[in-house]
Amino acid sequence: MVSLLIITQLKLQKVMKRLSSLVLLLMLAGLVQFARAQDTLKLSHQEFIAVVKKYHPLAFRYRLQNQIAKAEVQGARGNFDPVLAAKNGLKTINGTEYYKESTVELDIPTWYGISFNGSYNYLEGQKLNNSQTPGGLYQFGITLPLAKNLLYDKRRALLEQARFATQLTEAEQILLTNDLMLEAENTYWELVKAHEVLNLQNKAVKINEDRLSLIKKTYQYGEKAAIDTTEALSQLQSFQVKQKDAYLEFVKANQQLVLFLWQENQQPYDISQLIIPKESLTDNAAYQNYLSLIKEIDDLSLSNHASILMYSSKLNILESERRLKFQSLLPKIDLTYNFLNKENYASNFLPLFQNNYQYGLKLEIPIFLRQARADYRIAKFKIRQNQLDTDYKKQEINTKINSYKYLVVNYNQQISLAFQNTSNYQRLLQAEQTKYNNGESSLFLINARETKLIEVQEKLLELRLKFLRGYNQLKWTKENFRM
Incomplete structure (x- = not known):
């Protein structure tokens, strides 16, 4: 019976050596992977937004469209040369x-x-x-x-319409540029979230590596059962898989961010390093500024929104066309x-x-006068259509703003609850660790508590990202208003 116990113990020791070798290989692979990632670039939110706004080809294209509209005004003036x-x-x-x-x-x-x-x-x-x-x-x-x-005549109509078209193009450029900036900013915060999730998983892996090392030592001293080492290794490997997945998501977020980085001559950057964001989801001024931002938007008039200005400019163009068509009714x-x-x-x-x-x-x-009367009626119908489109757009903008406000307020409340929930799970994990050290709990319960804590921490990061998305929607909506 004693010899059988000795043989079993020797087999367990061999298994543990093999498991230890596997853990060592995994750790070495992780070190190699993250050593490569050390060749990184740090990029702040402000720097990123400045580069996109100044050098992104779409932003540059929108500015060129303004120049085209101004050139068309110059061409219309040529009718009076x-x-x-x-x-x-x-x-x-x-x-x-x-x-x-x-x-x-x-x-x-x-x-x-x-x-x-x-x-x-x-x-x-x-x-x-x-x-x-x-x-x-x-x-x-x-x-x-x-x-x-x-x-009124065609020459005057062409010049007026070219001027109104310039105003329309400027309003459209504001909308398109702000949409581009909104997408870029959300992409940056996606990178921040992916980076913080990766840090969470890295921390979890490090904790579990230390725990496995400690349990192996206590097993060698005969204080822990062999199955505890298997339990610790299983938990470590589970977090290592999540770590790899988090790293992959971080790389994907990097690739999405690089799409917005361009040089002065509208040539893309050839960035081989990983980009590390300087900001975090937690320390963000949006949590203090969102109420004042909501108040600022509430004080703005919808008639000054770039979308409504576009329809106003279009109305001026259609009114110019109506006046020109009316001239055809005259002898x-x-x-x-x-x-x-x-x-x-x-x-x-x-x-x-x-x-x-x-x-x-x-x-x-x-x-x-059949042709003249038909053209004049069509011009009037187009004006009516534009008015209907304007009314619908005002309602649409107002609905979106209210939706964004609700999202921001709601997610801010959820963040408070999720933060408290995270603190509770942190205390539960610490209590379970204390009970385990006193021999009153099991490694399985610690692992369950730890897994749940990581889940709620990731959920908190996701809520913070959603809050910032809503805040960005409000911020760039405000930028669409002409002050």
Whole structure:
């Protein structure tokens, strides 16, 4: 019986040596893995946000869109540019010079639809028409619309619409940039959470390594049963698996963060090291600032939100289109008057319609106006659609803001409860450890308490991350308002 006990004890010692070798191999593998991870970069939240805002290609693209809109305004102004023209012509057949003509003209359009023009024309030849005036002739004239295009015309509409389009683009750029920044900021806090979960698992592994070492020593002294070493090793391996999984999640979070890191010339960073965040989920100013942020947003007017400003700019564009379409309902009556003066002749400007002048009156009236009436009705319907879209957008923004406020307040309350729960589980684990040291508990119960503590700690981190996401939603919603 004694010999059988000795043989059994020797077998257990061999098993324990093998288990110890396995633990050593796992520890060495972990050390190698984390030694590689020591080549890391530390990045603060403020530095990260500054890099994204300044160098991210999407943010740069949105700024370029503003420049495009401003260039379109410049192009629309070109419709009011003065036009200088010159012409020189000659016709001769069988030695007969029909005509020889040189002309210089200047046309000056104005904002109010009136056009001024002036020209100098020199004409000579043997086959001129009776209506043509030989010699040098000066001409100064004006073209005045009396109905259609008097109060509004296509040139004015294009310029106004380009200006409103610039405002629309600026509002859209605000929304798109802030959406990008919100996504980037949430990605950063995802990295922070993954890093803190990894630290939790690293700590758990270290505690269990020390516990296994202690239990092995107490077993060797005959104070603990062999099964306790197996229990300790099993718990250690369980945490090592979770440690590997946490490390993998941390690497994934790094890869997501790197997508937002770009250099000054919009080239991606080639980052081979792991990025370690400087901030933590626990020490964050959001927990103190969220109430004041909610109050600031409550004091803002929805009409100043970038989304509503977009619809307001679109309304201005549609209203400009409606005014232009209304002009098509009016008859086209254009008056043209030109003062004429022969070269080397005395100038007599007055009276205007007595001598040395040319005038014309042109009238156009579509009989049924079907196209004009249809276009005008469509323009009015589009304005109504835009108003409905604006009303819906206001309600949508208001609902989202209320939802974000509720989330932040609710998660803050859950964090308080989860923190207290974590403290309770910490005390339970300490009490169980004390009972175990006094021989009143088992390693199994300690492991159960420890596993539960890690779970509630991870749950607390998840709640903190959700709180910060809601806070970020509110913060970047506030940035969408034009102060």
